[in-house]
Amino acid sequence: MKLVVVGLGQCGGRVADEFALMGKRASSQRGIEIITGAFAVNSDEADLTGLRTIRSDFQHRILLGGRKTGGHGVGKINELGAQIIREGVDKVIDAIRTTKRFYETDAFLIVGAAAGGTGSGGLPVISEAIKERYIDKPVYALIVLPFEHEEKNEERCIYNTATCLKSAYEAADAVFLIDNQRYLRxxxxLISNMDKINRQIVDPFYNLLCAGEEKKRKRIGARTVDAGDIVQTLGGWTxxxxxxxTLATIRLPWERARDFREKGKETHKGIEAMDEALSELSVNCKPRDAGSALYLLSAPTKEMNVDILKEIGDYFRELAEDAMIRAGDYPRERAExxxxLLLSQLSDVERVRDFYYRVTESIPTMKKRHEEAEAKLREIEEASKDIPSLL
Ligand SMILES: Nc1nc2c(ncn2[C@@H]2O[C@H](COP(=O)(O)OP(=O)(O)OP(=O)(O)O)[C@@H](O)[C@H]2O)c(=O)[nH]1
Ligand SMILES: [Mg+2]
Incomplete structure (x- = not known):
């Protein structure tokens, strides 16, 4: 699957940069293209300068809202972020149009953090605008949720997150949820190592995007997972x-696993990997709530057999009873x-629901505080009405 990736704000730009790096890795290590274009959009000049892989010309690192923000971001006011991106959206679309293999691109991935300003406000706006212009290509959002300590200290963080999630869900074809807090477990x-977190966010996409693009026969599985399967799977919360x-012992070609106990152990490696994928989901959720799912098994060719595929299939079917499940294999020579795993069309995500409840609960208090502040302002204006003005 080939993607055009657009990152907004500091977090979005850095994660998009990591996707760009992954794209380079795919072409140098595997000789295939998975990222056809990578762009960063921000109202903060320093953030754009700090990127490493995204090309550094003004069409790939796009600075918006210059006069309004002086190049220093929108300070967590996501309404302002949305406005600035709306005003600059044509610049972004024009830049995307220069993508070399644009016509081969399967989908867009728009990345941003929910809790900030530029990314949070801009992500739904860009998603909607791209969707309107390119009706034949799906638009996926990838939203990074805040750390717990950020939620505890700032009301604005919760508000931004809830408004971003709601709007992105309306605008995009699917929303990948990534919880920053999960990486600290x-x-x-890692809290002081965003680069490392970003790598962990992006890594799971590598095989998924590569599998369907392989050209060498020995890399093509018995049942491949291609862009079509992924597009069919993705929808809503994802x-x-x-x-x-790891395969502890790399067997030499003439040593086959004849022993039935060893054979059993081998098959079990698949279940072990599936269990880890389930416990390492990017946001906590229940497989039972998934309306669709996809898993891609990758192993050395000789480890991939009917037994292992069947065992994983049976096991997963029990966990995600209501999901339309797609599966495939991807033979790679590695000792593991x-x-x-993708879980999509989720009918419930506790984390999202929780943000919505918390904002809804706090709206009356926020309104009251706002009204009180306005009343005080009126009072002081009233008190000054008989004072001569110098203007
Ligand atoms: N995973 C990850 N999270 C990040 C990164 N940088 C910031 N964040 C998170 O993103 C949220 C803040 O959003 P930013 O992207 O910094 O904000 P912005 O979109 O640039 O908006 P403004 O700075 O307000 O204009 C917080 O929850 C941070 O923890 C990053 O590189 N990786
Ligand atoms: Mg910023």
Whole structure:
């Protein structure tokens, strides 16, 4: 599958930069193209300068809202972010049009953080605008949710997140949810290492995008997963997961697994990888709530057999009873079995629901506070009415 990736705001730009790097890796290591264009859009000049892989000309790093923000971002006011992006949307569309293999591109991926200003406000606006202009290509959003400590300290963070999620869900064909907090579970030092988190966000997409683009016969699975399968699977709230299980011993070609116990262990590697993918989902959710799902099994050719595919299939079917499941295999020569998992058309995501409730609950207090502030302002104006003015 070939994507055009557009990142908005600081987070969006950096994650898009990581996708651009992944694209380079796919062409140098595997000789295939998965990212046809990568763009970063921001109201903050320094953020754009800090990127590494996205081309550094003004058509790939697009600065908007210059006069309004002085090149310093919108300071978490996502309405202002939305406005600035709306005013500059034609610049972005013009830039996208210069993509070399645009006609071969299967879909758009628009990336941003929900809690900030530029990305949060801009993501739904760009998604809608691209969707209107390119009706034949799906538009997917990838939204990064805030860390817990950000939610606790700032009301604005919750408000931005809820408004961004709601609008993006309306505008895009599917919304990938990525929870920053999830990456701290195993390694809390990551909080100061955004690069590492970004790599972990992007990595699960590698095999998924590559599998359908392979040209070499030995890399093409018995059942491939291509862009068509992915497009059919994706809709609404979506999460991605990746799990691996290393093959402890690399067997030499003449040592086949004849022993039935060893054979059993081998098959079990698939289940192990699936379990890890399920526990490493990008946002916590229940497989039972998925309306569609896709998994891609990747392993050395000789590890991939009917038993392993069947066992994973049976196991997953029990967990996601109501989902339309698509599956495929991708033979890669590596000493591991890994699984990429998409759960889509989710009917419930607790995290999203929670943001909506919290904002709805706080709206009356926010309104009251706003009214109180206005009343105070009127009062002080009233008190000054008999004072001579110098203007
Ligand atoms: N995963 C990840 N999250 C990030 C990164 N940079 C910022 N964030 C998160 O993104 C949210 C803030 O959004 P930003 O992208 O910084 O904001 P912005 O879109 O640039 O908007 P303004 O700066 O307000 O104009 C917070 O929840 C941060 O934790 C990053 O590189 N990776
Ligand atoms: Mg910023």
């Amino acid at each position: 195993k390694d809390s030092s 999460v991605i997961g990746f799990g691996r299980s 079995v890994n699984i990429t």
